[in-house]
Amino acid sequence: MEKVVKVLSRAVPLPHEDIDTDQIIPARFLKATSREGFGENLFRDWRYNSDNSPKANFVLNDTAYEGSILVAGKNFGCGSSREHAAWALYDYGFRVVVSSFFADIFKGNALNNGLLPVQVSEGFLEELMETIILIPGTKVEVDLVNQSISFNGFIESFEVNPYKKECLINGYDDIDYLVSIKNEIEAFEKQAITI
Amino acid sequence: MGKTLFDKVWDAHVVKQIDGGTDVLYIDRHLIHEVTSPQAFSELETRNLPLFRKEKMVATPDHNIPTKDQHLPIKDALSKHQVDRLLENCAKFDVELYGLGHPFQGIVHVIGPELGITLPGRTMVCGDSHTSTHGAFGAIAFGIGTSQVAQVMASQCLLQSKPKTMRITVDGELNKGVLAKDIILHIIAELTAAGGTGYFIEYGGSAIRSLSMEARMTICNMSIEMGARGGMIAPDQTTFNYIEGREFAPKSEAFEQAVAYWKTLYSDADAIFDKEYHFDAADIEPMITYGTNPGMGIKIKGNIPEKLVASSQDSYRKSLDYMGFLPGESLLGKEINHVFIGSCTNSRIEDLRIVADYVKGKKKAAHVQAMIVPGSKQVEKQAIAEGLDIVLKEAGFELREPGCSACLGMNDDKVPAGAYCVSTSNRNFEGRQGPGSRTLLASPLVAAVTAVQGKIVDITEFLN
Numbered sequence A: 001m002e003k004v005v006k007v008l009s010r011a012v013p014l015p016h017e018d019i020d021t022d023q024i025i026p027a028r029f030l031k032a033t034s035r036e037g038f039g040e041n042l043f044r045d046w047r048y049n050s051d052n053s054p055k056a057n058f059v060l061n062d063t064a065y066e067g068s069i070l071v072a073g074k075n076f077g078c079g080s081s082r083e084h085a086a087w088a089l090y091d092y093g094f095r096v097v098v099s100s101f102f103a104d105i106f107k108g109n110a111l112n113n114g115l116l117p118v119q120v121s122e123g124f125l126e127e128l129m130e131t132i133i134l135i136p137g138t139k140v141e142v143d144l145v146n147q148s149i150s151f152n153g154f155i156e157s158f159e160v161n162p163y164k165k166e167c168l169i170n171g172y173d174d175i176d177y178l179v180s181i182k183n184e185i186e187a188f189e190k191q192a193i194t195i
Numbered sequence B: 001m002g003k004t005l006f007d008k009v010w011d012a013h014v015v016k017q018i019d020g021g022t023d024v025l026y027i028d029r030h031l032i033h034e035v036t037s038p039q040a041f042s043e044l045e046t047r048n049l050p051l052f053r054k055e056k057m058v059a060t061p062d063h064n065i066p067t068k069d070q071h072l073p074i075k076d077a078l079s080k081h082q083v084d085r086l087l088e089n090c091a092k093f094d095v096e097l098y099g100l101g102h103p104f105q106g107i108v109h110v111i112g113p114e115l116g117i118t119l120p121g122r123t124m125v126c127g128d129s130h131t132s133t134h135g136a137f138g139a140i141a142f143g144i145g146t147s148q149v150a151q152v153m154a155s156q157c158l159l160q161s162k163p164k165t166m167r168i169t170v171d172g173e174l175n176k177g178v179l180a181k182d183i184i185l186h187i188i189a190e191l192t193a194a195g196g197t198g199y200f201i202e203y204g205g206s207a208i209r210s211l212s213m214e215a216r217m218t219i220c221n222m223s224i225e226m227g228a229r230g231g232m233i234a235p236d237q238t239t240f241n242y243i244e245g246r247e248f249a250p251k252s253e254a255f256e257q258a259v260a261y262w263k264t265l266y267s268d269a270d271a272i273f274d275k276e277y278h279f280d281a282a283d284i285e286p287m288i289t290y291g292t293n294p295g296m297g298i299k300i301k302g303n304i305p306e307k308l309v310a311s312s313q314d315s316y317r318k319s320l321d322y323m324g325f326l327p328g329e330s331l332l333g334k335e336i337n338h339v340f341i342g343s344c345t346n347s348r349i350e351d352l353r354i355v356a357d358y359v360k361g362k363k364k365a366a367h368v369q370a371m372i373v374p375g376s377k378q379v380e381k382q383a384i385a386e387g388l389d390i391v392l393k394e395a396g397f398e399l400r401e402p403g404c405s406a407c408l409g410m411n412d413d414k415v416p417a418g419a420y421c422v423s424t425s426n427r428n429f430e431g432r433q434g435p436g437s438r439t440l441l442a443s444p445l446v447a448a449v450t451a452v453q454g455k456i457v458d459i460t461e462f463l464n
């Protein structure tokens, strides 16, 4: 996993609530058996018409907006547990998703793939969303070490699990750690009430 | 202070705590399917890691498979590739596999319980959000992403922070025509699609206790639709009776011992939940959804709300535009062209019986395409043994072979763009049943009545 420390970028506004992982990557694109290439179909049905022509009014097709930070309405990533949603966002080039609320499994999947979910207050989200829609050139800074997000003099701090923070900053993942405690897991198994 | 059911099961599985908030949680059973496992197997291979506890895994293809002619090779090349990868990986890593045609094959969340793999007090995971289904037995069961699938493969453990606990109590007697699906759609409509995020839910109360195991699974299955990590119900005699005699369930003395342990799995009287909700069964009526998340449900006789408190006006309008409905409108009388009965929410034998019982001697409306997809080979076999296949066929329903099917439309079973489908599945997201499809979630009884009437009706007027 690649390290995440600080991201300074323009941001892409997606002011919808309850964006589910079926919208992020529709099921019919889940047939691949590797992790790469999902970015092409990110938000497929919002981004393209059925004849594959781009939908002019969708933000990813609007050249005014770009950047590695996605700003979305509350309850982002609900629904299916498909990690492909995190892969698609990452593969497309996003490194941070900002929302006022994230679905649990999506949040975990994002953190396991070097995509940082930044949960902010409703008020901050509203201010940020409005600003980047009106002034697409606005730069947003996300600083993981200090756990802060800022733009145009507005600043807010965000929570991140301390263990996950370490992992992101160092580019470690859970599997390395779990494999390293194999003896303890085996000892646990011997005494567990396994019925 | 007493412990909740959730605490009891969780605490029994903590290998160690690594910092204030993160536990190493031991996983008793791991279910896998073809869509979320190939990258996890690759991960093991890339890192040169062995599979830590292959005997705790079970695999089956379900999401991507055709529901017609399963004895023939899969036509769609990508689907075939994915299913073949599952077969290859299971052969290579020596994992128990119930492939197409195997008498135990089916939707992962249907086969776990029916084979006796799902047991009270166990921790269970699967790379699928509806793993919450297994909580109906008093197990801690939740969906995980593919990176976590790889973690469990490599260590039989996951790093998890303990969620908060919520109790939802439903007391009283259920109204006529109200099934488990209506209970859960009612709860989600009240609490919203994000109302359970961060929580693990325990369902209790006399209305829940009165339900069969299959109905309890329907409730726990949809916990994820309000954002909860999972749902659980304390095991009781109904649970023990269901488990006894199943393929992999403990037998004779071991079963007695297990039951003695399972009987300790309930929330203590003085246990404290982070959140509590109470519902009166008398308030629950047959439900249907009108929008693009499962929280957008109404009583079938009711009207679409003018606005939704939990949602911004923009998001609400976008959702209704997609569905082609207006705020304040009633759904009664809306013509429906597709009815889908299936998915891990409602594809068990009791669901098929409910449908067959209603449609017996009736015919579906001519303009409706009605598809019924059993959850597993065993459900299919049982349905045929009971003659349900004939009843359904005579009523004009198409009984397919087991799989996820039109629940997510990864195979050919899709609802056409713009068409309405009354579906017993669990998600009404945009395009869930095929690009442009419009899904209305409902119980198997509502689905059966809709198929016969060809439109949405107040089903209570049509019950025998």
Ligand code: SF4
Pocket: B062, B063, B107, B108, B109, B128, B130, B343, B344, B345, B403, B404, B407, B408, B425, B426
């Ligand atoms: S039936 Fe639907 S919800 Fe259930 S596992 Fe299959 S795709 Fe997922």
